[in-house]
Amino acid sequence: MERHCAWIMRDPDYIDYHDQQWGRPEYDDRKLFAMLCLEGQQAGLSWLTILKRIPAYHVAFADFDPLQLIEFDEARVESLMLDASIIRHRLKINAIVQNARSYLALQQQGISFSDWLWQFVGGQPVINHWQQASEVPVSTPQAEAMSKALKKAGFKFVGPTICYAFMQAVGMVNDHLVDCPWHAQCNGSAS
Numbered sequence: 160m161e162r163h164c165a166w167i168m169r170d171p172d173y174i175d176y177h178d179q180q181w182g183r184p185e186y187d188d189r190k191l192f193a194m195l196c197l198e199g200q201q202a203g204l205s206w207l208t209i210l211k212r213i214p215a216y217h218v219a220f221a222d223f224d225p226l227q228l229i230e231f232d233e234a235r236v237e238s239l240m241l242d243a244s245i246i247r248h249r250l251k252i253n254a255i256v257q258n259a260r261s262y263l264a265l266q267q268q269g270i271s272f273s274d275w276l277w278q279f280v281g282g283q284p285v286i287n288h289w290q291q292a293s294e295v296p297v298s299t300p301q302a303e304a305m306s307k308a309l310k311k312a313g314f315k316f317v318g319p320t321i322c323y324a325f326m327q328a329v330g331m332v333n334d335h336l337v338d339c340p341w342h343a344q345c346n347g348s349a350s
Contacts, residue, residue: 164339165292172210182345184284184330188272191329192262193223195309196255198325199316200246206324208246215244220255225266228259254315261313277331279305285332286346295334298323 167177185191197216201209209216219242221227231239239245239252265272274282279301289295302323309317326332335342 164334164336164341168207170207173207176210178341181328182330182333182335182341184345186273186277188266189223189225191273191276192225192258193217194329195314195317195325196220196223196258198321198328199254199258200248200251201324202251202316202318202321204246212245215242219245223255225259225262228256229263231256251316257313257315261309265312275308276305279308280326280331284330284346287332287334288337289334290337292336296323299326299332301332302326 163174163177167173185194197209197213200216217223219239236249236252236256240247240249245252262272265275277283285301287295298319303319305326306317306319306322309322323332327334330345333342333345335345
C-alpha cells in the first residue's frame with residue numbers, strides 16, 4: 160500500500176509507525192502507559208523527534224515498568240539529564256516517574272488503566288471520516304475530559320492536545336483519512 164495520510168513524512172520510521180501502529184486500538188495497560196508517557200515527551204517537539212528515540216526511552220526508563228520507575232531517585236534523574244539518547248528535559252523526565260506513581264495508585268484502587276482511559280470514548284474507537292488533514296482536530300471534548308481526569312489523578316504532561324495525540328496513536332479515535340488504506344484496518348481490531 161503506497162498511500163498514506165497527508166501528515167506522513169517520507170522518513171521510513173514514520174511510514175512504518177503510521178502503517179503498523181498509529182490508530183490501531185491498544186488495550187494493554189502497560190503499552191498505554193508507555194505511549195502516554197512518550198506522547199508527553201513530544202510537547203513542543205515533532206513526533207519524529209520522539210519516534211527516533213523510542214528504543215532509547217525504553218532502555219532509559221526501565222521499559223516503562225511503573226514498579227521500577229517509582230524507584231528512580233534524584234541521582235537517577237541527574238544521570239538521565241546526561242543521556243543524549245533521550246530528550247534531556249528535567250520536567251519531562253520527572254513526569255514519567257510521577258506518572259508511574261499515578262498509574263500504580265489507580266492500580267491499587269483496582270482500576271484497570273485501559274478501562275479507565277477507554278471510558279472517554281465509550282470503550283470503542285471513534286471512527287472519524289476525515290477527507291483532508293485540515294479537518295482533523297487537535298483536541299476534542301473527550302480529550303479535554305481525559306486530560307482533566309489524568310491531571311486530577313496526578314499525571315503530568317497530559318494536556319488536551321497531548322491526550323488527543325495519544326488517543327489517535329492508540330486507536331481510541333481513527334483519524335486516518337478516508338482515502339488512506341489503513342482507515343478501514345483500524346476500525347476496532349485489538350492489537
